[in-house]
Amino acid sequence: MTAGLVAGRFHLRRLLGSGGTASVFEADDVHTGGTVALKLLHAHLAHGPEAVDAFFEEVRAAQAIVHPNLAQIYDAGVDSRDPPVVWIAMELVPGVSLADHVRERGALDLADAVVLGRTVLDALTAVHASGVVHRDVSPANIMFDPSERASVTSPEAFARGIRLLDKV
Structure with a gap:
């Protein structure tokens, strides 16, 4: 340095x-x-x-x-x-990790959880299709913007703000 x-x-x-x-x-x-x-x-x-x-x-x-x-x-x-x-x-992804959200506010509602799960699985499919194995899929490595939650706006807006981190 x-x-x-x-x-x-x-x-x-x-x-x-x-x-x-x-x-x-x-x-x-x-x-x-x-x-x-x-x-x-x-x-x-x-x-x-x-x-x-x-x-x-x-x-x-x-x-x-x-x-x-x-x-x-x-x-x-x-x-x-x-x-x-x-x-x-x-x-630098804006928002909060799923781990922090659950710890501070509790579980996502069902509609949000389904959107989040589908979105993370889609991202994970792209990672694995490229031959990389993501070795740490965890709530700490899933970020989202709480202001875009499906229950507030639309599932598509919520999904756009979800990021799977740490593919390395």
Whole structure:
């Protein structure tokens, strides 16, 4: 990291979440002026060229998958330092995770749950059709905009705001 930036490019704002392999931050991309979700691979997983090469092979495969309900991957790289910082810049999806929604507000109503389930399965079909196996389909990796819930507007509007995250 140079001058407080990851890869001389990303200024971290806040931690969005952390899991077994990485932490995800909201970050400003000083090259594009946009805001991204920046996934930083945990340092203990970034050692050795074989591990990093395998990681980037998965990133390249995931970048090739285009579907409106999958969070886009914009770029990826390694910030060469000791230890190296392996990063992926992704679409910052507005809304809340299904996990947070259920914890804070309870279960979705049946109509919303059906739309969400169908939409996630459609996105997952695109992932698997490309030869990538999504290894973490969970409520924490499903985002949606609560203001577009099917019961408020239309099922189509709700479905457009649903994103399956973390295909890498």
